[in-house]
Amino acid sequence: MSTAARSITVLGATGSIGLSTLDVIRRHPGRFSVYALTAGTRAEELALLCREFRPEVAVMADVPAAQRLADLLSDLPDISVRSGESGLCEVASAPEACTVMAAIVGAAGLAPTLAAVRAGKRVLLANKEALVMSGKLFMDAVLASGAELLPIDSEHNAIFQCLPADKVRDPDGAGITRILLTASGGPFREHSAEALRSVTPVQACAHPNWSMGQKISVDSATLMNKGLELIEACWLFNITPDRIEVHVHPESIIHSMVEYADGSVLAQLGSPDMRTPIANGLAWPERIDAGVEQLDLFKIGRFHFERPDLLRFPCLRLAAEAFEIGGTAPAVLNAANEVAVAEFLKGNLAFTDIPVVIERTLAVTPVVPADSFDVIFAKNSEARQRAWEQIGLLAV
Ligand code: NAD
Ligand code: MG
Numbered sequence: 001m002s003t004a005a006r007s008i009t010v011l012g013a014t015g016s017i018g019l020s021t022l023d024v025i026r027r028h029p030g031r032f033s034v035y036a037l038t039a040g041t042r043a044e045e046l047a048l049l050c051r052e053f054r055p056e057v058a059v060m061a062d063v064p065a066a067q068r069l070a071d072l073l074s075d076l077p078d079i080s081v082r083s084g085e086s087g088l089c090e091v092a093s094a095p096e097a098c099t100v101m102a103a104i105v106g107a108a109g110l111a112p113t114l115a116a117v118r119a120g121k122r123v124l125l126a127n128k129e130a131l132v133m134s135g136k137l138f139m140d141a142v143l144a145s146g147a148e149l150l151p152i153d154s155e156h157n158a159i160f161q162c163l164p165a166d167k168v169r170d171p172d173g174a175g176i177t178r179i180l181l182t183a184s185g186g187p188f189r190e191h192s193a194e195a196l197r198s199v200t201p202v203q204a205c206a207h208p209n210w211s212m213g214q215k216i217s218v219d220s221a222t223l224m225n226k227g228l229e230l231i232e233a234c235w236l237f238n239i240t241p242d243r244i245e246v247h248v249h250p251e252s253i254i255h256s257m258v259e260y261a262d263g264s265v266l267a268q269l270g271s272p273d274m275r276t277p278i279a280n281g282l283a284w285p286e287r288i289d290a291g292v293e294q295l296d297l298f299k300i301g302r303f304h305f306e307r308p309d310l311l312r313f314p315c316l317r318l319a320a321e322a323f324e325i326g327g328t329a330p331a332v333l334n335a336a337n338e339v340a341v342a343e344f345l346k347g348n349l350a351f352t353d354i355p356v357v358i359e360r361t362l363a364v365t366p367v368v369p370a371d372s373f374d375v376i377f378a379k380n381s382e383a384r385q386r387a388w389e390q391i392g393l394l395a396v
Contacts, residue, residue, distance in 0.1 A: 005033040009091045011112050012103035013037040014045040016213045017126045020274045021101045024290055036091035041065045047072035050079055059087040088112035093119035102127040105215050106338050107380050120145040124281040126152040128232045133331040134376045135235050150281040151236055155181055155229055157277035158255035158268035169238040180257035182249040184209050186221040193312050199351045209252035209272045218341045222354050227319020231330055248306045271295050314355040327367045328379040335383035336361035361387045
């Protein structure tokens with residue numbers, strides 16, 4: 001173990017991944033220190049975390065919330081309170097932090113995650129949307145800066161653990177034939193197409209195995225999460241989608257597998273608890289206690305596998321198609337999904353209309369080459385507008 005504590009910025013500290021990250025950090029006071037904590041709007045929650053972890057900087061994306069946070073922390077003048085995207089990017093790239101947990105949800109995470117990448121940090125990537133939106137540009141930025149990109153998404157962390165450390169982006173050199181990407185199937189795995197029409201946000205957010213933020217819970221229920229993860233795996237491991245096969249595995253114990261030319265299939269297993277991949281990323285290449293329940297295979301008894309049903313869950317197909325189209329199509333897919341999921345969560349859109357909105361938004365938004373991050377940010381805004389229009393048309 002190194003003597004100096006590894007100092008960390010946690011982007012999205014009040015979220016599900018952010019809190020799990022802080023729980024692992026809490027267990028290892030000498031090993032990690034917190035440089036900065038950030039959140040979107042929940043000043044009261046961030047204030048409590050600041051009292052415990054005493055970061056040098058705290059950032060609220062929302063400006064009025066930053067004022068509230070400053071008031072709440074007025075007795076702790078050593079904590080500098082900042083606001084907005086510029087504040088997020090500052091703490092993501094600051095020389096004081098060597099590791100950045102990228103755990104903001106959605107497209108809002110792209111700019112700060114990219115700032116961390118460009119500054120050459122160890123970047124723990126939970127914010128899959130950032131990579132899905134910008135793909136090659138993002139990976140080029142990683143290679144150019146020498147940033148150490150470690151996957152936190154449980155499947156990708158599992159794949160990473162099953163790969164030779166020096167061939168993470170060289171599937172042929174590593175002798176890989178396939179990646180078997182596992183999926184829980186979500187809470188509606190056994191619902192009929194008819195029953196899916198009337199499912200509620202509360203039902204969608206009640207995931208059978210994982211406790212997660214609302215957006216990813218809905219993504220899990222539509223299988224868009226697996227679609228985003230398919231694209232994420234292609235970029236992270238430099239592999240084509242025809243070599244990735246999604247396996248629905250309802251127990252969520254095998255977090256993914258890598259198949260090699262000699263017929264070996266390596267898997268990473270564990271209790272479904274995000275503190276395992278988070279601890280793996282924080283301490284890599286060392287192993288540390290994550291507070292995770294020991295796996296009891298006798299209790300679990302059996303593993304099951306089935307193919308995903310793309311008819312009931314078209315989002316997985318839409319994501320694969322967007323990746324195939326390339327250019328700005330994945331950014332459009334992601335933006336339309338974010339808008340549709342937010343409307344579903346507000347009770348304004350049926351669950352089965354989520355893929356309808358995405359498919360129509362993809363159809364009406366021209367694809368252009370993803371030449372720069374400016375193009376990606378502009379397409380993200382344009383696609384959101386067009387998704388809103390499509391939702392308006394559905395209501396008529
Ligand atoms: P969450 O909704 O629980 O938390 C999101 C965090 O982002 C919060 O701290 C929130 O304050 C912050 N945030 C929201 N909007 C923001 C904005 N506009 N600007 C700045 N900050 C903002 O989400 P989560 O479940 O923790 O997921 C975070 C990311 O990790 C997502 O990209 C998700 O796909 C990914 N991920 C999550 C899990 C999981 O188990 N929760 C697993 C794999 C990957
Ligand atoms: Mg995952």
